[in-house]
Amino acid sequence: MSLFDKFQPIIEIRAELEKAGVMPFGAVTEKILSPTEAIVNGHKVILAGTNNYLGLTFDPECIAAAKQAVEEQGTGTTGSRMANGTFAEHVKLEQELAAFFDRKHSIVFSTGYAATMGMGSTLAGPGDVILMDADSHASIxxxxxxxxxxxxxxRHNDTADLEKRLRRLGERAANTLIIVEGIYSMMGDQAPLKEIAAIKREYGGMLMVDEAHSLGMLGAHGRGVAEAAGVEDDVDFVVGTFSKSLGATGGYCVSNHPELEAVRFAIRSYIFTASPSPSVIASTRVALRLMQERPQLRERLWENAHRLHAGLKRLGLQVSPQVSPVVAVTIKNRDQAIAWWNELLQRGAYVNLVMPPASPTRDSLLRCSVSAAHSIEQVDRIVEAFAALQTSAAVG
Amino acid sequence: MPDYNDFLNRIYEVLKPFAKHGLILNEDSELVTELGLTSLQVMELIEQIEDHFDISVPLNILPDIRTIQDLAKQLEKLSN
Incomplete structure (x- = not known):
């Protein structure tokens, strides 16, 4: 027996991939050329799986703000928010997030993982209940x-199952936290929040929604699925990340519950980690503003989402059922998924390879995500790369 | 209220397809190492039991479950 025994399955898969000359989980971006292009493992590729939804990573205003912050405030805060790591800009970002979400309270975290994990681990403790969608992210x-x-x-997005389980809880429903995602990260499908909110109203408990993949995409102001469904008042906590639509790193939680200000000092992932670097906060603040000032980014994003979804569907591939900026192609055979991922890379499209248990089913996924920064031509080239795969498979 | 044997019999029923190569299921059968269930299949097993008995099984019990007997005992505890 060794501490390493439990890693044997990973060791075997790595050896298999190495033998096949493919290392999908160790691909290196050698040079980043723009929000949508890079050199990866020696190939010039279109970035087709980065979650850079609004394409703001190279926005000149975001870059200028980050540069200025580095020069004026240094490279890092070197401390936790509760010690020396709360700068005026962290507080400003919290105020701006609260204003954007039209909520009274807000907390900024160092990563999206820390936000979701921290809220999930702190709000409900021993004796409480968490009712979570089966396809929830690992951080949840x-x-x-x-x-x-x-x-x-x-069961994933199954409101009848949710209701059944709340009913079974009886009085315990009152101290239950329901956790769902706005848009699910792997398949891009949306939570039926209108129905979930109605069930919560009937049975009690609180509702937390992770809008990591829906920020800036849905709802009149871009606040996500809860806004689009018209149920923001029923959502007690919204959590999310700066690492997708806002092009940086970091996370947040917003709420109208005044208790959030007390909860803040019980969240270990908030207390025991260094706060986000000044440059990250600076670019995030600008990106949050630009997201609101430029609704055209959202329009471009959805045009691209529809185009990619339709293009891949036309090829006869098994594409996610709901159109979204996340477009996943299901591949039953794991080896084929690996081979196709590799071939796509060589043909100039860098997508995400997702294998069980990271995928929600027994199947593997070639997960794409589009950006507002993708041109129509780039989206078409992604579709062409998939089409060429099918041709070569047919010939082979 | 279902008892230990009710849960045990239901688990046997659900796990029938996993009793391959003449394997006879008993209380000591190990779900992962012996029957080869993946984590996804363990979840499916739990869901089927939940539906049948109209109960919810917290995932917190999973680390304590290795055998069919462990599972049946935990289910009995939950339903009391």
Whole structure:
């Protein structure tokens, strides 16, 4: 017996991939050329799986703000928010986030993972219940496990199953936290939030929605699925990240509950880690403003999402059922998924390879995500790369 | 209220397809190492039991479950 025994399955898969000459989980971006192009493993590629939804990573205003922050405030805060790491700009970003979401309270975290994991682990503890969608992100699972609440899953997007489980809880429904995502990260499908909110109203408990993949995309102001569904008042906590639409790193939680200000000082992932660097906060603040000032980014994003989804569907591929900026192609055979991922890279399209258990089913995924910065021509080239795969598979 | 044997019999029923190569399921059968269930299949097993008995099983019990007996005992505890 060794500490390493449990890693044997990973060791075997790595050896298999190495033998095949493919290392999908170790691909190196050698040079980043723009929000949508890079040199990866020696290939010039279109970035087709970066979650850089609004394409703001190279925006001149964001870059200028980050540069200025580095010069004026240094490279890092070197401390936690509760010690020496709260700068005026962290507080300003919290105020701006609260204003954007039209909520009274807001917390900024160092990563999206820390935000989701921290809220999940802190809000519900021993004796409480967490009712979570089965397809929830790993950060939700990890947080819930740490917190010690009874952790109950309901079937993905199945509101009847959610209702059944709340009914079974009886009086315990009152101290239950329901956790769902706005847009699910792997398949790009949306939570039926209108129905979920109605169930919560009937049975009680609180609702937390992770809008990591929907910020800036949905709702009149771009606040996400809750806004689009018209149920923001039923959502007690919104969590999310700066690392997608806002092109940086970091996370947040916003809420109207005044208790959030007390909860803040109980969240270990907030207390025991260094606060976000000044440059990150600076570019995030600008990106948050630009996201609101430039609705055209959102329009471009959705045009691209529809174009990619339709293009891949036309090829006869098994594409995510709901059109979204996340477009996943399901591949039953894992080896084929690996081979296709590699071939796509060589043909100039860099997508995400997702294998179980990271994928929500037993199948593998070639997960794409579009950006507002993709040109129509780039989207078409991604589709062409998939089309060429099918041709070569047919010939082979 | 279902008891230990009710849960045990249901688990046997659900796990029938995993009893390959003449393997006879018993209380000591190990779900992962012996029957080869993946984590996804363990979740599916739990879901089927939940539906049948109209109960919710917290995932927190999973680390304590290795065998069919462990699972049946935990389910009995939950339903009391």
């Amino acid at each position: 699972y990890d947080g819930v496990r740490l917190g010690g609440a009874d952790m109950v899953r309901f």
